[in-house]
Amino acid sequence: MRLSTVILPDRRWSEGGRAAWQRAEELGFHAAYTYDHLSWRTFRDGPWFGAIPTLTAAATATSRIRLGTLVTSPNFRHPVTLAKELISLDDISGGRITLGIGAGGSGFDATALLKDGQEPWTPRERADRFGEFVPLLDRLLTEGVVTHEGEHYSAFEVRNIPGCVQRPRLPFAVAATGPRGLRLAARHGQAWVTTGDPKLFETGTPEQSRAAIAGQIERLGAACAELGRDVSELGKTMLTGFSPDRPLDSVDAFVDFAGSHAELGIDEIVVHWPIADSVFAADVAVFEKIATDGLAQLSR
Numbered sequence: 001m002r003l004s005t006v007i008l009p010d011r012r013w014s015e016g017g018r019a020a021w022q023r024a025e026e027l028g029f030h031a032a033y034t035y036d037h038l039s040w041r042t043f044r045d046g047p048w049f050g051a052i053p054t055l056t057a058a059a060t061a062t063s064r065i066r067l068g069t070l071v072t073s074p075n076f077r078h079p080v081t082l083a084k085e086l087i088s089l090d091d092i093s094g095g096r097i098t099l100g101i102g103a104g105g106s107g108f109d110a111t112a113l114l115k116d117g118q119e120p121w122t123p124r125e126r127a128d129r130f131g132e133f134v135p136l137l138d139r140l141l142t143e144g145v146v147t148h149e150g151e152h153y154s155a156f157e158v159r160n161i162p163g164c165v166q167r168p169r170l171p172f173a174v175a176a177t178g179p180r181g182l183r184l185a186a187r188h189g190q191a192w193v194t195t196g197d198p199k200l201f202e203t204g205t206p207e208q209s210r211a212a213i214a215g216q217i218e219r220l221g222a223a224c225a226e227l228g229r230d231v232s233e234l235g236k237t238m239l240t241g242f243s244p245d246r247p248l249d250s251v252d253a254f255v256d257f258a259g260s261h262a263e264l265g266i267d268e269i270v271v272h273w274p275i276a277d278s279v280f281a282a283d284v285a286v287f288e289k290i291a292t293d294g295l296a297q298l299s300r
Contacts, residue, residue: 002030002268009049021058025065027291033070038109059093073104074129083140095165102175103130141169186223191235196243209243237268248282
């Protein structure tokens with residue numbers, strides 16, 4: 001089991017931003033991720049900085065911890081420009097980047113690039129774009145020259161030399177729960193990401209959430225089997241904060257949570273860096289104790 005964190009890009013680098021990423025490394029987190037959004041939910045009217053510049057700064061301020069997005073989506077990204085940025089970021093970090101990637105949701109910044117009056121993408125349209133986005137991005141990060149003419153994305157003689165530091169490319173952690181997304185995770189992912197079942201967040205129980213995740217992992221296994229791939233080859237990441245559980249209430253609560261999810265096959269748990277007066281508020285002392293002692297207690 002690995003323990004990672006999400007540090008939202010909501011602070012100026014000189015006013016706590018740098019310190020948080022460096023502290024994450026000091027605490028021994030496996031990875032520190034950030035959201036790739038233009039704005040997000042209750043933080044929409046406050047400070048919010050770009051994911052790639054933030055990760056670039058974090059790469060120069062740290063030396064060991066893995067870094068990445070959780071997650072990037074096609075909502076406002078194009079595979080060609082994203083690939084160039086990722087190759088650069090992987091180089092700057094010395095090969096410490098993981099790309100968390102998903103189909104994207106609705107609302108908030110999902111409509112930022114649409115024309116006035118233009119209808120937002122439907123779930124099917126998001127899935128269609130995601131189904132083209134991921135394979136093209138895979139090619140752009142592994143092939144020297146790429147030409148592609150698709151329904152949603154084009155690339156003409158795009159060169160990405162010298163490619164990623166990590167070979168054959170930096171790892172993809174694919175967030176998915178539907179059949180099409182799970183097939184993409186099975187084909188292109190080095191890891192799979194879940195937040196549980198969002199329908200259970202407010203009214204469900206931890207037991208119901210674990211049952212839902214078990215079902216998702218079972219379907220992921222079926223998608224892998226269709227491709228002749230062993231599902232054990234994929235890491236399985238649980239992004240907390242969107243299920244009925246409260247793993248940051250205490251070290252014991254975290255140990256119970258981590259243990260029950262390890263039994264399901266989850267091998268990476270991601271907790272949000274505490275932000276006062278927000279949905280991610282938590283006791284900083286408890287959070288740091290979880291970071292340093294949580295997994296050690298789990299293994300006893």
